[in-house]
Amino acid sequence: MISLVLSFLIWTNNQRYERKTDTETTTKREETTSEQGNFEQVYLPTQIINVTKNKQHHLIYDHQVSLATELRDTMKEWHFGLARNSHQNYADLINSPQTLQLGYHDFISLKLFGKVESQSVLQKATRDRKFTRIIFSTDAKLKTVYFINDTTKQIWQSKVSNAKSSQIAKLIKAADFSTTIRQKYLNGKLRTFYDESVSLTPYSYLINRRNENTYISALLSDSSNSAVDTRESGGKTIYYGGSYRNRQLTVDHRRDQLKFVDNTTTDLPESLKALLEKGFTAINDVDNPLTDVRYFGSDENDHTVSYRSYVEGFPIFQQSDFGAFEVNFNHTGSTINFSSRTLQVPVPSKSDKVVLPATLDMINQLINVGYTEKQIKDFAIGYRWVPDTDETDIVDLKPTYYVKINNRWRDYQDWLADKTE
Numbered sequence: 001m002i003s004l005v006l007s008f009l010i011w012t013n014n015q016r017y018e019r020k021t022d023t024e025t026t027t028k029r030e031e032t033t034s035e036q037g038n039f040e041q042v043y044l045p046t047q048i049i050n051v052t053k054n055k056q057h058h059l060i061y062d063h064q065v066s067l068a069t070e071l072r073d074t075m076k077e078w079h080f081g082l083a084r085n086s087h088q089n090y091a092d093l094i095n096s097p098q099t100l101q102l103g104y105h106d107f108i109s110l111k112l113f114g115k116v117e118s119q120s121v122l123q124k125a126t127r128d129r130k131f132t133r134i135i136f137s138t139d140a141k142l143k144t145v146y147f148i149n150d151t152t153k154q155i156w157q158s159k160v161s162n163a164k165s166s167q168i169a170k171l172i173k174a175a176d177f178s179t180t181i182r183q184k185y186l187n188g189k190l191r192t193f194y195d196e197s198v199s200l201t202p203y204s205y206l207i208n209r210r211n212e213n214t215y216i217s218a219l220l221s222d223s224s225n226s227a228v229d230t231r232e233s234g235g236k237t238i239y240y241g242g243s244y245r246n247r248q249l250t251v252d253h254r255r256d257q258l259k260f261v262d263n264t265t266t267d268l269p270e271s272l273k274a275l276l277e278k279g280f281t282a283i284n285d286v287d288n289p290l291t292d293v294r295y296f297g298s299d300e301n302d303h304t305v306s307y308r309s310y311v312e313g314f315p316i317f318q319q320s321d322f323g324a325f326e327v328n329f330n331h332t333g334s335t336i337n338f339s340s341r342t343l344q345v346p347v348p349s350k351s352d353k354v355v356l357p358a359t360l361d362m363i364n365q366l367i368n369v370g371y372t373e374k375q376i377k378d379f380a381i382g383y384r385w386v387p388d389t390d391e392t393d394i395v396d397l398k399p400t401y402y403v404k405i406n407n408r409w410r411d412y413q414d415w416l417a418d419k420t421e
Contacts, residue, residue, distance in 0.1 A: 038290045039280055040116050044068040045134070046294050046310065047103035047192065049181065050172050055097050057183060059192060060175040061313040068313075070171050071102065072117065078163045080119040083110055083129060083147060086157040093135060093146060093155065094183060094190075100168060102134040103192075105315075105380070106297040109273035110147060110156070122158070129156055130272055132190075136160075138168050150190040177312075187377055193359040198381065200399035202351040203311055204388065206344045207395050210288065212237070212251050212258070215340075218287045219260050220247050246333075256340045257320050260286070263333035268303055275329070279305035282336050283325045289342055293324050303329040309343060311383055317402050317409055318385040347394060354399045356381065362401050362412055369419035371405065378404040384411055 045068055050058045061067060094101075110129040114122025131147040142165040147156045182193045220228050220241030229240040239249040246263040269275040275298055284290065296315060298305040308315040308323040317323075320339035328335045356362070359379070366376060383397035401412040 035284060038284055040072065041069070042280055042283075042290055042293055042307065043108065043112060043116050043276070043295050044072060045102035045104055046296075046313070046315070047101075047105075048175075048313075049101040049103065049183075049192075050138070050175075050178070051095065051097055051099045051101065053097050055095050057181050058178045059181050060172065061177040062171075062175045063177060063312065064174070067171060067175060068102075071168075074167050074171070075163075076118050078117075078119075078145075079161045080114070080117070080122050080145065081159040082121060083125060083156040083158045086146060086155040088146065088155050088157070090148070090153040090155060093148065096135070096137075098137060098139045099135050100138050100172065104132050104295070106295070107132055107149075107272060108295070109271070109276060112273045112276055113147075128271060128273055129154075131156070136163075136168075138165055138172065140165055142168070151188060186379070187374065189378060191379065194356075194381070196358050198356045198358075198399075199353045200314075200356065200381070201312075201353055202349050202399060203383070203397040204347045204349045205311075205395050205397065206347055206393055208342050208344050209256055210340045210342065212239075212249075212340070215249060215251075215258060215260070215286065216241070218285065219249055219262075255320070258338055258340060260336045260338075261333055262335075265329070265334045266331055268329055268331065272298065272300055275300060275303060275305055278329060278334075279307075279327045282327045282334060283307060283338070286325070286336060286338055288324075288338065288340075292343060296323060311343075311397055314399070315380060315382040315402075316385055316397060317382050317411070341395075343395075349396070351396070351398070356399060356401060359401075362403075366403065366412060366415060369416055371415065371419070375405050376403060377407075378409075379412075 048060050048067055048071070050060050052058065107130045110131060111123055111125060114120070114125070129147060130149055132150045133148040135146040135148060136142060136144065142163045143159060145158050145160050147158070148154070179198055180195050182195055183190055184193045185191070216228060216239055220239060229245065231238045231240070235252070235254055237251045237253070239251070241247045241249070242264065248261045250259045252258070269278050276295065283293070292309045292311065293307050294310045294315070296306045296308040305327050306323050307325040308317075309319055310316065319341060320337070322337045324339060326337040357365075363373070363376065367373065380402050381399065382402045384400050386396045386398055388394040388396055402409050403412045403415055405415060
């Protein structure tokens with residue numbers, strides 16, 4: 001009888017243990033899948049340009065589905081070979097008819113692209129490459145993919161198999177937004193110039209301001225379960241966590257902006273790929289939704305990487321002082337600046353379509369009031385984050401040009417107003 005009782009206890013305890021292990025494994029697998037999905041979304045290209053038979057460049061977008069996501073999933077089915085130096089002429093390739101161009105606002109790593117597209121050959125390459133643009137044919141000759149560095153004009157090419165141009169053509173045809181553009185250099189950067197005025201739809205979104213306790217739990221808790229200390233300073237609350245108070249979370253309640261400093265991570269990323277991977281890990285740990293967040297820019301010398309929320313293919317400005325996230329790594333630790341304001345669901349907009357001037361007209365307006373072309377370091381069409389005057393939980397997103405002057409991104413109309421005043 002004793003033997004039977006003991007055997008029963010062993011069997012039932014073992015079953016309970018096995019069930020617990022299965023549950024833990026499933027949860028871990030779901031977390032890993034979610035993290036990889038976020039990674040692939042954050043490092044999607046932010047511009048898709050279709051070059052027609054007569055070499056016209058059209059910026060395209062699909063309001064019904066994410067065209068960039070559809071292209072990513074299609075390219076996952078391709079088989080990429082090693083990326084080798086190409087002898088193609090840069091200008092010829094940029095203007096090559098019947099091609100599709102996938103553009104990033106700043107440098108991306110070839111190995112990291114391989115990770116996004118689940119291409120082991122690219123991930124395991126001996127040498128990594130920095131590029132800003134991908135080009136491939138949209139006709140039946142889709143056999144090669146080109147990776148282009150627009151700053152140095154270097155080109156690498158990778159042979160691909162199992163690539164079907166008919167799938168790409170179908171996605172291009174389904175795009176419901178198209179506008180004619182030219183690609184021109186401005187202070188060493190190839191940028192999208194709109195030949196004619198652009199008509200864009202304003203949007204309104206219900207926003208969520210996440211409770212700071214969510215961030216305290218995600219960022220300050222550790223295995224030692226040490227207490228979290230609090231201090232108030234000038235409209236800000238500072239939380240200290242970790243065994244030696246080596247993590248600090250500063251909450252600015254007036255602007256819904258937070259800064260997290262972790263003095264336990266002092267290793268510097270040694271490559272662009274490492275910087276972008278560490279940057280993603282940092283923003284993923286914050287636990288804000290990343291569905292609409294995209295990589296915007298990086299500085300390898302300063303070990304900084306920035307991300308912005310995107311709506312209908314265009315970046316949002318003034319969500320905070322730094323976009324959606326800004327991550328910096330140094331020898332004393334890492335810093336993440338981020339906003340607790342996140343977009344939830346769109347609501348009917350009260351505004352009519354906004355007509356923006358052609359790019360050259362916008363630049364000439366700035367030059368006419370006293371700015372020089374050398375001062376204009378960068379520009380982009382984007383959405384201005386404007387709090388709704390009637391509803392505090394609604395934000396209006398208004399299309400405009402944003403221009404970078406003196407290392408600051410501002411609405412071009414604000415730059416004009418500074419001079420005219």
